[in-house]
Amino acid sequence: MERIVSKQNTKIKELKKLNTNKGRKKKQQYLLESWHLVQEAINNLPQEQIITIFTTDDQYLKHGSELKNFEVILISEEIAAEIADTSTTQGIFAVCKIFDTSLEKNEYQGAWLLLDDVQDPGNIGTMVRTADAAGFTGVVFGEGTSSQYNSKVLRSMQGSQFHIKLVKEKIENVINQLKTNEVPVYGTELNPEAINYEMVKPADNFALIMGNEGNGMDKKLLSETTENLYIPIKGHAESLNVAVAAAVIMFRIKK
Amino acid sequence: MERIVSKQNTKIKELKKLNTNKGRKKKQQYLLESWHLVQEAINNLPQEQIITIFTTDDQYLKHGSELKNFEVILISEEIAAEIADTSTTQGIFAVCKIFDTSLEKNEYQGAWLLLDDVQDPGNIGTMVRTADAAGFTGVVFGEGTSSQYNSKVLRSMQGSQFHIKLVKEKIENVINQLKTNEVPVYGTELNPEAINYEMVKPADNFALIMGNEGNGMDKKLLSETTENLYIPIKGHAESLNVAVAAAVIMFRIKK
Structure with a gap:
C-alpha cells in the first residue's frame, strides 16, 4: 500500500487544490472529509465514483476492513492536517468524482426544495440536511447558488447528500416543468400580502423556492410560481x- | 471631538480586548459593530449603558445627528478595520456596559426559550432572532451556553437582543420557578418515545429547552420538565x- 510522508508529494499538492472551487472544477473531483462522510459515500455512491481514500494509520486500523475495494493511500497526521479544511481532522478523506445530475422527465414529482442564488455554504448545507429530515425528494441547486461540492456545504449537509437527490438545474426550467406536471410551486417572500404558509394544506407533491439571503427571491421567478408564501413575523425581527x-x-407543508 | 489616528493609541488597544471573552469579562463592556446594531442600541438601551461611539468620518457624516447625546471618537478607516471582528466593516462601533439581568418573580410567564449548554455562537444568535420573530418573551442563557456578548452571537442576533429579554440564569432554577407558576416546560430530545411536537396545543405561556449540539439536553433536566418533545425525522438525516x-x-407551539 502506498504511503506518503512528504507534504511536497505531488499527489498531496493536487489534493489540496480540491479545497478550492477552481481546483474542483478543473479536476472534476471533490474531497470528502471524516469517517462519517467517507462511510456514507462508500455505502451510497457507485464504486467508480470514489477514486482514492487517503487515511492516517490510526483511521486505517479502525476502518480498513471497509476500505478493501478502494485504492487506499496512507498519510501521516501532519499531512492529514495539511489537507484538511477544518482545524481538527479525523485524518480520513475520499477523493470522489463530481457527478452532476439533472432531472429526468419522470422525476418532476415529490417534494422539492429549489435554491435560487443562495450564497452561504452553511445555510445551503443546513437546508439540504433539513430537507432530508422533512422527507423531501431532493434539492435543486439553481444558478448563483454555491456548489454542492464546496467543502463547507459538504460538511454541513452531514451526509444528507447521500439520502436525497441533489441536482443542478435552471430554476426557471424546473418551475415550468413542475407546473406542466401540475405540481404546485411555492415562492417565498417577505410580503404580508403573500399567503400565510400555515394556510397551505400539507402535501406530498410540491416545490418550495428559497432565495438569496440579502435580496430574497428573484422578482421574475416570484411571478412564475403557483403561489408565494409568507411567514408572519410576530415580534420585531426584520426577517x-x-x-x-x-x-x-x-416541516409545516410536507405531509 | 477627539480623533484617533494611531493604532498604538491606548484606547484602541483597550477596545480590541473587547473582542475576547477575557477582555469583556475584565472590563464588563462589550463592542457592537455596524450602524444597524448601534442604532438599535441607541433606540433601546438606557443612555448610560452606551459608553462611547467610535466612528469613521464617513459614518459620522451619515449618522452624526443621531449621536449627539454620546461621547463620539473619530477613527480612520484603517483603525476601524483593526477593531472590527469582521473582514468588511462599516466603520461604526459602540462600547456598551455589560448588564446581565435575572428574572423577576413576575416575569415567569410568557413564552421563553431556555438554552442549556448551547455552544455555537451562530446557532445561539439565530435562535434569539427566531425567538423574536416567533413572538417569544425572552431567552434564558443557561450555564455552559456561550455569552450573549460574544461578538458572533451579537452579530447573528441582528438586533433581536434589543427586542426581547435576554437573561442569564441557572436553567434548573428557571424550570422550578416556571413549574411553580404552572407554566409548562418542554424539553427536547431525539427520542421517538417523547411526544411529537405537533401534539402540543399552541399557547402563549410555556418554556422550550434546547440542548447541546453534540450531546443534546442534560439528562437530569429532561427528568424535570413537564413534557419532552420530539420532531419526527421522515428521511435518513440523523438529526x-x-x-x-x-x-x-x-413557530408551531407559540400561539
Missing part, C-alpha cells in the same frame, strides 16, 4: 435566517 | 441543526 425560514415551511 | 429544530418547534 428570519433563510435556513430557518425554509425549515419552518418545509 | 437536525439545533437552531433549525428550535425554529420548527417555536
Whole structure:
C-alpha cells in the first residue's frame, strides 16, 4: 500500500487544490472529509465514483476492513492536517468524482426544495440536511447558488447528500416543468400580502423556492410560481435566517 | 471631538480586548459593530449603558445627528478595520456596559426559550432572532451556553437582543420557578418515545429547552420538565441543526 510522508508529494499538492472551487472544477473531483462522510459515500455512491481514500494509520486500523475495494493511500497526521479544511481532522478523506445530475422527465414529482442564488455554504448545507429530515425528494441547486461540492456545504449537509437527490438545474426550467406536471410551486417572500404558509394544506407533491439571503427571491421567478408564501413575523425581527425560514415551511407543508 | 489616528493609541488597544471573552469579562463592556446594531442600541438601551461611539468620518457624516447625546471618537478607516471582528466593516462601533439581568418573580410567564449548554455562537444568535420573530418573551442563557456578548452571537442576533429579554440564569432554577407558576416546560430530545411536537396545543405561556449540539439536553433536566418533545425525522438525516429544530418547534407551539 502506498504511503506518503512528504507534504511536497505531488499527489498531496493536487489534493489540496480540491479545497478550492477552481481546483474542483478543473479536476472534476471533490474531497470528502471524516469517517462519517467517507462511510456514507462508500455505502451510497457507485464504486467508480470514489477514486482514492487517503487515511492516517490510526483511521486505517479502525476502518480498513471497509476500505478493501478502494485504492487506499496512507498519510501521516501532519499531512492529514495539511489537507484538511477544518482545524481538527479525523485524518480520513475520499477523493470522489463530481457527478452532476439533472432531472429526468419522470422525476418532476415529490417534494422539492429549489435554491435560487443562495450564497452561504452553511445555510445551503443546513437546508439540504433539513430537507432530508422533512422527507423531501431532493434539492435543486439553481444558478448563483454555491456548489454542492464546496467543502463547507459538504460538511454541513452531514451526509444528507447521500439520502436525497441533489441536482443542478435552471430554476426557471424546473418551475415550468413542475407546473406542466401540475405540481404546485411555492415562492417565498417577505410580503404580508403573500399567503400565510400555515394556510397551505400539507402535501406530498410540491416545490418550495428559497432565495438569496440579502435580496430574497428573484422578482421574475416570484411571478412564475403557483403561489408565494409568507411567514408572519410576530415580534420585531426584520426577517428570519433563510435556513430557518425554509425549515419552518418545509416541516409545516410536507405531509 | 477627539480623533484617533494611531493604532498604538491606548484606547484602541483597550477596545480590541473587547473582542475576547477575557477582555469583556475584565472590563464588563462589550463592542457592537455596524450602524444597524448601534442604532438599535441607541433606540433601546438606557443612555448610560452606551459608553462611547467610535466612528469613521464617513459614518459620522451619515449618522452624526443621531449621536449627539454620546461621547463620539473619530477613527480612520484603517483603525476601524483593526477593531472590527469582521473582514468588511462599516466603520461604526459602540462600547456598551455589560448588564446581565435575572428574572423577576413576575416575569415567569410568557413564552421563553431556555438554552442549556448551547455552544455555537451562530446557532445561539439565530435562535434569539427566531425567538423574536416567533413572538417569544425572552431567552434564558443557561450555564455552559456561550455569552450573549460574544461578538458572533451579537452579530447573528441582528438586533433581536434589543427586542426581547435576554437573561442569564441557572436553567434548573428557571424550570422550578416556571413549574411553580404552572407554566409548562418542554424539553427536547431525539427520542421517538417523547411526544411529537405537533401534539402540543399552541399557547402563549410555556418554556422550550434546547440542548447541546453534540450531546443534546442534560439528562437530569429532561427528568424535570413537564413534557419532552420530539420532531419526527421522515428521511435518513440523523438529526437536525439545533437552531433549525428550535425554529420548527417555536413557530408551531407559540400561539
